[in-house]
Structure formats: C-alpha cells, structure tokens
Amino acid sequence: MHIPMKRALAMAVGAGIGLAAAVPTWAAGSLEEVMEERGLTQKDLLAAAKTYTPTGGRDEYMVFASGGQSGQVIVYGIPSMRLLKYIGVFTPEPWQGYGFDDESKAVMAQGRVRGKDITYGDTHHPAISETKGEYDGQYLFINDKANPRVAVIDLHDFETKQMVVNPLFKSQHGGAFVTENTEYVITAAQYAAPYSQDFVPLEKFNEEYRGGITYWKFDRDKGRIDPSASFTVEAPPYSQDLSDAGKGPSHGWSFTNSFCTERYIGGIERGRPPFEAGCSSKDTDFLHAVNWQKAAQLIADGKGKKVNGADLLPIEVAVANDVLFLIPEPKSPHGVDVTPDGKYLVVSGKLDSHASVYSFEKIQNAIKNQKFEAKDPYGIPIIAMEDALHTQAELGLGPLHTQFDSEKCIAYTSLYVDSMVAKWNYCEGKVLDKLSIHYNIGHLMTMEGDSVTPDGKYLVALNKLAIDRFNPVGPLHPQNHQLIDISGAQMQLLYDMPLPLGEPHYAVAIKADKLKPGVRYKSGWDSRTDQASPYRTRAGREKTERTCDADGNCRVEVYGTTIRSHITPEIIQVQEGDTVSIHLTNLERAQDETHGFAMYGQNVQLSIEPGKTASTTFVADQQGVFPYYCTEFCSALHLEMQGYLLVTPKGYESEGLVLEDATKYSKEDYEGQVGTNIDTQAVIDMVVGYITSHNYKDFPTVVALVEDATDQLGFAEEAKAKAKAKADEKDWQDAMLWANQWWQYQVKAADLGLRAKTFLEENGAVKVK
Numbered sequence: 001m002h003i004p005m006k007r008a009l010a011m012a013v014g015a016g017i018g019l020a021a022a023v024p025t026w027a028a029g030s031l032e033e034v035m036e037e038r039g040l041t042q043k044d045l046l047a048a049a050k051t052y053t054p055t056g057g058r059d060e061y062m063v064f065a066s067g068g069q070s071g072q073v074i075v076y077g078i079p080s081m082r083l084l085k086y087i088g089v090f091t092p093e094p095w096q097g098y099g100f101d102d103e104s105k106a107v108m109a110q111g112r113v114r115g116k117d118i119t120y121g122d123t124h125h126p127a128i129s130e131t132k133g134e135y136d137g138q139y140l141f142i143n144d145k146a147n148p149r150v151a152v153i154d155l156h157d158f159e160t161k162q163m164v165v166n167p168l169f170k171s172q173h174g175g176a177f178v179t180e181n182t183e184y185v186i187t188a189a190q191y192a193a194p195y196s197q198d199f200v201p202l203e204k205f206n207e208e209y210r211g212g213i214t215y216w217k218f219d220r221d222k223g224r225i226d227p228s229a230s231f232t233v234e235a236p237p238y239s240q241d242l243s244d245a246g247k248g249p250s251h252g253w254s255f256t257n258s259f260c261t262e263r264y265i266g267g268i269e270r271g272r273p274p275f276e277a278g279c280s281s282k283d284t285d286f287l288h289a290v291n292w293q294k295a296a297q298l299i300a301d302g303k304g305k306k307v308n309g310a311d312l313l314p315i316e317v318a319v320a321n322d323v324l325f326l327i328p329e330p331k332s333p334h335g336v337d338v339t340p341d342g343k344y345l346v347v348s349g350k351l352d353s354h355a356s357v358y359s360f361e362k363i364q365n366a367i368k369n370q371k372f373e374a375k376d377p378y379g380i381p382i383i384a385m386e387d388a389l390h391t392q393a394e395l396g397l398g399p400l401h402t403q404f405d406s407e408k409c410i411a412y413t414s415l416y417v418d419s420m421v422a423k424w425n426y427c428e429g430k431v432l433d434k435l436s437i438h439y440n441i442g443h444l445m446t447m448e449g450d451s452v453t454p455d456g457k458y459l460v461a462l463n464k465l466a467i468d469r470f471n472p473v474g475p476l477h478p479q480n481h482q483l484i485d486i487s488g489a490q491m492q493l494l495y496d497m498p499l500p501l502g503e504p505h506y507a508v509a510i511k512a513d514k515l516k517p518g519v520r521y522k523s524g525w526d527s528r529t530d531q532a533s534p535y536r537t538r539a540g541r542e543k544t545e546r547t548c549d550a551d552g553n554c555r556v557e558v559y560g561t562t563i564r565s566h567i568t569p570e571i572i573q574v575q576e577g578d579t580v581s582i583h584l585t586n587l588e589r590a591q592d593e594t595h596g597f598a599m600y601g602q603n604v605q606l607s608i609e610p611g612k613t614a615s616t617t618f619v620a621d622q623q624g625v626f627p628y629y630c631t632e633f634c635s636a637l638h639l640e641m642q643g644y645l646l647v648t649p650k651g652y653e654s655e656g657l658v659l660e661d662a663t664k665y666s667k668e669d670y671e672g673q674v675g676t677n678i679d680t681q682a683v684i685d686m687v688v689g690y691i692t693s694h695n696y697k698d699f700p701t702v703v704a705l706v707e708d709a710t711d712q713l714g715f716a717e718e719a720k721a722k723a724k725a726k727a728d729e730k731d732w733q734d735a736m737l738w739a740n741q742w743w744q745y746q747v748k749a750a751d752l753g754l755r756a757k758t759f760l761e762e763n764g765a766v767k768v769k
C-alpha cells in the first residue's frame with residue numbers, strides 16, 4: 001500500500017528534483033499582448049514593477065497595522081503589500097491557539113476589566129520600541145480604546161506577552177506612543193469619567209470626572225510593562241486624544257491634544273443639543289504639554305497620591321511644579337506629531353483647513369518667562385497660541401495626521417474630508433503636492449516615519465472607506481490600504497490592498513532587516529511567560545497522572561509530545577467529571593513543523609510550534625468518545641496524527657476486552673517491508689552524499705534541515721531495533737508495524753534531505769574536495 005509513495009520518492013530523487021528549472025507555460029503572451037488584454041497603461045506597468053515581488057523575494061519593510069475592532073495586529077510587507085500574519089492581541093485567534101491554550105488564556109486574563117473577560121479590543125496605535133529615537137525592532141505596543149488597555153508584543157516571536165489595564169481610565173485612545181528610549185509607553189484617556197468605579201452623576205462632570213495621561217514604565221530586561229513603576233498625570237475632563245513623545249531637544253516632554261474642552265455632556269433625550277454641537281462650539285481646544293521627566297521625579301519624591309492603587313500626579317502638584325501647560329489649538333484637533341528633529345509639533349484641526357506648527361523652543365521660552373495668557377478653570381497655565389506658533393499652512397479640508405520624509409522639513413498630512421494627501425514644507429508652511437486617494441483617509445504612514453530618521457520612500461494611506469475599489473462582498477466592505485511612492489517630487493499611487501479586518505487606525509513600518517525573529521523555541525518553552533514550561537516533556541518521558549482529593553474531585557495531567565506524525569499519548573482514558581489538563585511539547589527542531597491539537601466537543605485548539613509546550617484544561621463533564629488530531633498538515637501521514645480521549649462513566653469497570661488489529665501481517669509482509677527500507681536507505685545515502693560533498697555548512701537553513709533529518713534517522717534506528725526484536729520473537733504482526741514505523745522515519749528524513757539538496761542547488765552551493 002506504500003508503493004506509490006515509494007515510487008514517487010525514488011523518481012523524485014532519480015530526477016534530481018529538476019522541477020525548479022521548469023518554465024511556466026502560461027507566460028507565452030508578450031508584454032504588449034498582456035497589457036492590451038488587461039487594459040494596462042505604461043504607468044500601471046511601472047507601478048507593478050515597483051511592487052511586484054517574485055517568488056522567494058523579500059520585502060524591504062515590514063508593517064504592523066492596527067486591526068481596529070478586530071483587536072488584532074496585521075503584519076504585511078512593503079512594497080509587495082503581501083499579508084504575513086495576524087497577531088492575536090485582545091481577541092482570541094485560534095490559528096495561533098491564542099485564547100485557547102492555558103498559557104495565552106493567562107495573558108488574556110490580565111486584560112479583565114472589573115472582573116469580566118473582555119475578548120475583543122478596539123486597537124488604534126501600534127508603536128515599535130525605540131532606542132535613541134530609532135526603531136529597534138524588539139517590541140511592539142498597541143492600545144485598546146474601548147477598554148483602557150495596552151498590550152506588549154515581543155517581536156522575537158510575534159506573540160502577545162502582556163496586557164495591562166489602566167486603573168483610572170474608562171477609555172484610552174491616545175496610545176501607544178513611546179519615548180525616545182522606550183522608557184515609557186504613553187497613553188491618554190479619551191472620554192472623561194470618574195476615576196472611581198462608582199456611580200457619579202453627570203451633573204458632577206466638572207468636579208469629579210477626569211482625563212489624564214499615563215506613562216507606563218517599560219522594563220526592557222523583562223520585556224514587560226511594570227505597572228508599579230508607572231504613573232498618571234491628572235488632566236481636566238477634556239477629551240484627551242492623540243499624543244506624541246518629544247525627541248532630541250524635546251525629549252522628556254510629551255504632547256497630547258484634546259477636543260471637547262467645552263466639557264459638554266450631551267443629553268438629546270433631555271432636550272439638549274447633541275454632543276457633536278456642544279463639543280465643537282469653541283474655536284480652539286487645548287494642546288497639553290507635559291514635562292514627564294519632572295513628573296516621574298515628583299512621583300519618585302512622593303509628591304503624588306495613590307488612587308485605585310496607582311500613582312497619580314494631581315493637577316495642583318503638576319501646575320505648582322511646571323509639569324503641565326495648555327496651548328490653544330484650532331478646531332477639533334486630532335493628530336499631534338513631533339518632527340524628527342524634535343523641534344516642532346504639527347497639529348491638525350479636523351474643522352480647520354490649516355495645519356499648525358508649534359515651536360518647542362517658543363513653548364519653553366514662554367514657560368521660562370512665565371508668559372501665560374490665562375489659566376483654565378483647573379488652574380493650568382495657558383500659553384497664547386501666537387507665543388507658541390511657528391507657522392500655519394493651508395492644506396485642505398479635514399487635516400488629521402502628519403508623517404515625515406527623509407528630506408528635512410518635508411511632511412505629509414492626511415486630508416480626511418478632501419480624501420487627499422498633502423505634501424508640504426513645515427519649516428516654511430508651503431504646500432508642494434497633493435494626491436487624491438480613495439476614500440476618506442485617516443492616518444498615513446511613511447517608512448520609519450515616527451523615528452528620528454524617517455526613510456520616506458513609501459507612504460501608506462489608511463483609508464476609512466473602500467466603496468467601489470474592490471469586488472463587492474456585501475454591505476461590510478474591506479478596508480483599503482493604498483501604497484504611494486514618495487521617492488520623487490510628485491507622489492505616485494502604486495497599489496490598493498483590501499484588508500478584511502477592522503478599521504486600520506494606524507500602522508508603523510520598520511526596515512525588515514532590523515527584525516530578528518526566531519524560528520523555534522528552546523525545547524519545552526512557555527512562549528507567553530518566556531520561560532521553560534513546568535510541563536515540558538522529553539521524548540520517552542510522556543506520562544498521564546490522575547490524582548483525587550478527599551472530596552473525590554479528580555485531576556488528570558497528561559504530559560505528552562508531538563512529532564511527525566504522532567501525538568503521544570494516543571489514548572487518554574479519564575472518568576466523567578475529571579478535570580483534564582493536556583500539556584503537549586512539540587519535539588520538532590525543524591523550521592515550520594508546527595503541530596496543532598483539536599478535539600471534538602471541548603473547544604480545544606492548540607498551535608504548538610517547534611519547541612513550544614502548550615496546554616489545555618477542561619472538565620470532562622460528559623462521558624463519551626472524543627477524537628483528537630493534529631490540525632497542521634505536517635507530513636504525508638498527518639491525517640494519521642490522531643488519538644482518542646475516552647471519558648468513561650463514573651465507576652466504569654473494564655470488560656477485559658482485548659485490542660485487536662483488523663489487519664494481520666505475516667513473515668513475508670515483514671521481509672517485504674524490510675526490503676523497501678533497505679532500498680529507501682540507499683536513496684537517503686545518495687542524498688546525504690550529495691549534501692556532504694557540498695559546502696552545506698555555509699547555509700544555516702540546510703544545517704537545520706540536516707540536524708532534523710539526523711533526528712529522524714535516529715528515530716528510524718530505534719524503530720528498526722524494535723522491529724528486529726519483534727522479528728526475533730516471531731511476532732510478525734508487531735515486527736511488520738515497527739518496520740513500517742522505521743520506514744516512516746526514513747521517509748521524513750528523505751523529505752528533509754531532498755529539501756536541503758534543492759536548497760543547495762538553487763543557492764549556488766559548490767562542491768568541496
């Protein structure tokens with residue numbers, strides 16, 4: 001029954017895997033013919049040439065985009081715009097076992113709000129960790145607006161490691177933004193609310209509702225936020241919005257704008273005008289400038305107070321110590337972006353056609369001279385706009401967010417109402433170019449655009465609407481990320497990418513070679529705590545333990561393993577009512593040999609990457625038969641990677657039945673299999689000969705494949721010994737089955753060897769003497 005597979009293998013080896021050299025036959029048409037047939041222009045071809053990435057090619061930049069209401073992070077490449085990964089953050093993501101395995105459930109449990117599991121998030125602003133203002137590619141932070149949370153993602157494995165809940169806020173839009181060396185991750189409240197969890201009537205809005213800006217201390221050594229070293233600067237109940245951290249000369253400061261400084265509290269149902277009227281009646285709102293370095297010192301000196309167990313710097317203390325200032329900003333402001341040199345801040349008002357450029361130096365002079373035009377109702381000094389303004393530029397309707405170019409003084413601002421991107425000079429306040437996009441752009445992003453040295457090159461417009469850009473898929477449209485070439489004087493639209501997840505509020509792009517993700521975990525690794533798992537299990541040490549307490553409540557702990565193509569154990573028997581924990585360690589060392597684990601009726605789905613230990617715990621509350629299996633097509637015998645959880649009724653007594661195989665094998669079957677194995681070994685030896693006669697050690701990929709193949713051949717030897725032992729006992733049934741297992745390992749080794757050989761052929765390996 002194995003003949004076709006064996007033949008195929010032998011033929012493939014015989015032909016030296018010549019497939020790589022084959023020419024695709026569909027490419028018969030000339031470029032002109034294809035252009036005509038598909039109605040493409042020269043401009044289209046140029047755009048295609050700038051984005052098309054041939055098979056095996058890599059992208060220059062990697063993008064981390066907010067998944068909006070999906071609560072995830074989306075990873076894709078630039079310029080190809082190829083999707084690479086969705087990272088489960090605030091939302092369960094079964095492909096990754098996220099929110100299903102015990103380890104990631106523990107992370108999600110950190111994000112509980114008032115004792116409730118929150119299994120979605122409204123993600124807005126991802127931020128990459130920085131060192132001296134440069135993206136360092138180590139960590140990614142992202143906020144949840146709906147529930148005031150921040151998540152930490154480790155870019156070593158692209159997994160969510162931590163969630164922290166803001167102890168004071170009831171929403172949190174302005175985050176995550178990092179300071180120059182990721183000392184802090186900044187988040188700001190949005191909708192003012194009482195810090196208390198108790199009911200406070202809206203009539204006490206001015207007195208008891210509050211906003212604020214939180215500085216989450218990031219512990220780089222641990223790779224985690226340290227809530228005990230974090231603090232919040234109290235702010236009036238203005239709707240604090242986006243923020244940015246100072247850099248260079250403005251390092252140590254942060255800036256947060258706000259809307260609805262009218263402190264309007266709505267109430268259409270009480271006969272009052274609606275929020276949108278009351279919150280936009282004044283011509284200006286307030287930019288908040290915060291000296292966070294001084295604030296941190298005041299907290300360290302014990303000048304803060306504890307509210308809900310968290311450190312808070314009260315407004316009076318902040319004002320008395322020159323920590324908090326307000327500056328008017330025109331109308332319903334949204335984005336605030338610090339220029340790469342840290343000298344200016346660009347603010348856009350949604351209801352103003354200008355972008356306003358504030359000078360950090362002027363702000364500092366006003367503070368030094370104590371030159372304020374007034375105080376707000378909370379006693380916070382207000383610096384006059386003209387004392388802080390460097391320049392203003394008329395950009396168009398609905399300016400929102402600004403990003404920077406590698407060229408000095410050049411910025412790009414999104415125009416929400418106009419559906420355009422404006423390229424302009426913020427030093428001189430001059431518009432240089434405008435480009436229409438589709439439709440209603442929110443954020444925009446240039447390559448490494450938040451760092452002190454943006455690369456420019458490409459810009460992505462993150463659009464709110466897709467409308468007519470793509471094949472229709474029902475009333476809920478995909479999102480539209482548009483790639484724009486900004487390397488020339490004029491912007492050129494290159495590509496539309498539909499994204500079938502939530503609203504793309506913001507994205508960040510990093511030079512791909514700064515990321516150094518691993519390909520496997522250390523064996524027996526809990527990837528969420530980044531420590532060896534207490535449940536790690538080595539080959540041959542698999543076991544199942546059942547313990548019961550005095551009340552007769554029983555726990556079953558299964559310490560199992562997975563490796564192509566079996567799950568150990570293959571049979572788990574428990575009693576109705578038992579709490580069952582299954583811990584599986586993936587013994588593979590080979591790249592990409594992930595195994596899954598799904599089970600009937602128990603909401604179980606694990607993703608066990610090479611080296612990982614993942615666990616699932618459930619109560620087997622109903623008797624029955626529950627098949628389980630591997631969910632990743634990991635080898636030719638993946639479908640056979642299976643087992644049974646047998647939940648017996650309480651007090652079940654075995655009837656003493658004997659397990660009997662339905663197929664019987666003879667001495668001839670055994671000998672036939674051994675003959676095949678000897679032939680297969682010859683094939684393997686040939687491949688090994690090829691590999692070892694070349695400089696394979698110069699190719700880490702091949703070295704890893706060879707290591708894995710060596711493992712498989714080691715297992716083959718073990719199975720071979722078992723087969724021989726059974727044959728000596730003349731137990732032809734088990735002798736045949738072990739001989740077959742021996743062959744299975746050989747096939748896996750041969751498969752890896754062929755992959756290694758092909759890699760060497762395609763990558764110019766040379767013969768060694």
Ligand code: CUK
Pocket residue numbers: 124125173242334400401442443504505506
């Ligand atoms: S926000 Cu969505 S367009 Cu959350 Cu940064 Cu401005």
Ligand code: CUA
Pocket residue numbers: 564565594595596630631632633634635638639641
């Ligand atoms: Cu492991 Cu399929």
